[in-house]
Amino acid sequence: xxxxxxxxxxxxxxxxxxxxxxxxxxxxxxxxxxxxxxxxxxxxxxxxxxxxxxxxxxxxxxxxxxxxxxxxx
Numbered sequence: 001x002x003x004x005x006x007x008x009x010x011x012x013x014x015x016x017x018x019x020x021x022x023x024x025x026x027x028x029x030x031x032x033x034x035x036x037x038x039x040x041x042x043x044x045x046x047x048x049x050x051x052x053x054x055x056x057x058x059x060x061x062x063x064x065x066x067x068x069x070x071x072x073x
Contacts, residue, residue: 044068 017024047068048055055061 040072043072047071 044065048061048064051064055064
């Protein structure tokens with residue numbers, strides 16, 4: 001499985017995959033909805049965006065992210 005990026009499409013990669021009898025899976029070039037961590041980042045982003053008061057410095061942002069991370073259902 002790869003995202004059709006150039007490094008994965010080099011001849012040497014194709015040759016290696018064929019020599020190891022590895023079949024490529026069809027995979028969209030950009031599919032964040034298929035990557036579960038993208039949903040987590042989106043959830044954290046939304047939760048941080050509605051915090052009152054919003055974080056104003058990196059230590060506050062870190063604490064807010066950790067708090068929200070611990071509250072993910």
